[in-house]
Amino acid sequence: MQLSDEYSQVINIVKVLCMFGVIYIHASAVPYVDCSPAMLYYQQFITRVLTSFAVPGFFMCSGFLYFLNFNGLESYKVKSISRLKSLVVPYLFWGAFNLLITWFIQDVLDFAHLFGAGNMKLIRDFTFVDFINSFWGVRDGAPFLSTMWFLRDLIVCMVITPQLYLLLKGKYGKVILGIILVLCLMRLSFFHIAVSSIFWFSLGAFIAIHHINVFAKINKCKKNIFAVGLVFTLMYSLVYTENSEMRPIFYSILQMVTIVVLFINILLLAMLLVGTKWGDRLAKLSLASYFIYLIHEPYMGYVLQLFIRLVKLVSPFSLFPAFISLIPIVFPIVIILVCLGIFKIMKKSFPKILSFVVGGKV
Known part of the structure; x- marks a missing residue:
């Protein structure tokens, strides 16, 4: 089975999106603050459910x-x-x-x-x-x-x-x-x-x-893929729990199906992005995204804890929930951009070291 240039780019985009998804998994503020039920659902929806793929x-x-x-x-x-x-x-x-x-x-x-x-x-x-x-x-x-x-x-x-x-x-x-x-x-x-x-x-x-040929199969039913993804994502989000003792077999099956459906959605998204400006940019970030995965922890967790402590000290109590709600959306983007900046500096100034620590040519 040979991959065309188009589908090779699809795989590269998917790998980048998966790596970025990992960064979002580690952006939850739940371990560091007392959350209301609504805030808990919101945080878990972004950092656990949407990123489960x-x-x-x-x-x-x-x-x-x-x-x-x-x-x-x-x-x-x-x-x-x-x-x-x-x-x-x-x-x-x-x-x-x-x-x-x-x-x-x-x-x-x-x-x-x-x-x-x-x-x-x-x-x-x-x-x-x-x-x-x-x-x-x-x-x-x-x-x-x-x-x-x-x-x-x-x-x-x-x-x-x-x-x-x-x-x-x-x-x-x-x-x-x-x-x-x-x-x-x-x-x-x-x-x-x-x-x-x-x-x-x-x-x-x-x-x-x-x-x-999963790409051909996805193309045949692409009209309904995003709708199915939305349905399963919402279903999974309503029953999601991190308590392993509260996960019956039905929960495990729903989780597995949701992961597959979300991954198919990511594949379709990548297929739609191929040939576009954003698609080309994402495909070129394949090695950089691997570097971001390798370097982001535990430092991302350290910075997140310090940031939350700082927000508690300087923000009015009424605005604290608003700051916390922004963390799972904005914080991963900041981390990705900072790590990408480090990658570019190392690529320019220390290419051999960078090649060694990521295990590949840069």
Whole structure:
């Protein structure tokens, strides 16, 4: 299956939108303020419901691209070497860099109590085992730099691609995918690796392996896609909860369907943007958006906490809800622009360093 230039640009735009969606996930003010029911719904609608496609969408794109034109062992060698550079190197670098920065904050600046680092063992007290665990699962199953769980799971998916290829390519491929889906609905994980990560990656892989032209299918029913997306988004928003004990099987199914529907909407949006000025701009941000994902946390969380404290001090009480309501919309845009500015400075002044930390040519 060959991708045309048009559909290659569609995939690039989708990856950028998924990465930006991740930034919006981390823009919720809920952990730092007492919210009314209306404010809670509003914050969760923007930072959890509308963005629910982001991480699964990138897993699907990764699985699809990995198995696009896959020809067995030789492809596995070539693609694995490529992913070693683009995934493993950034994963190790940013994990180590964050440990260093956290140590600096804790010991040099003595600000551990401000940033919540005092809830964990201080870096200076880490044992060798603690340092190893910090790259795998030390924060409720996530690495020390918690946003890196996504890269960790993606690396594991890459490791098991030969097995996935054999299972999904065979006559029982749909059955295997269905079994992974059931395990995903059960919210299982093994050694901190969520089955949901493997499912979304496998779904993208299945589409590529069996040469399913999703673009043509979307074009056939594009008139109704946005309307269906709106309906499922509203349904999901009305039942959304972060309490894992209040998620029956119906909730899990609705969540999965909503993610798929939203991702199809993002695909259609990208298809409509191809050839436009905005589409060209977004497609060119593919590597920059990866850099933004790698660098934005935990600093985005630090800045958000400080900003909310500052707003509490200087804003009239009556205006505080208005400021808080702007955070999930404006704050991610500011973070994206700042990180994009850092990317452009590094690209101009330190291209080799930038190439190393993002695992690719700039």
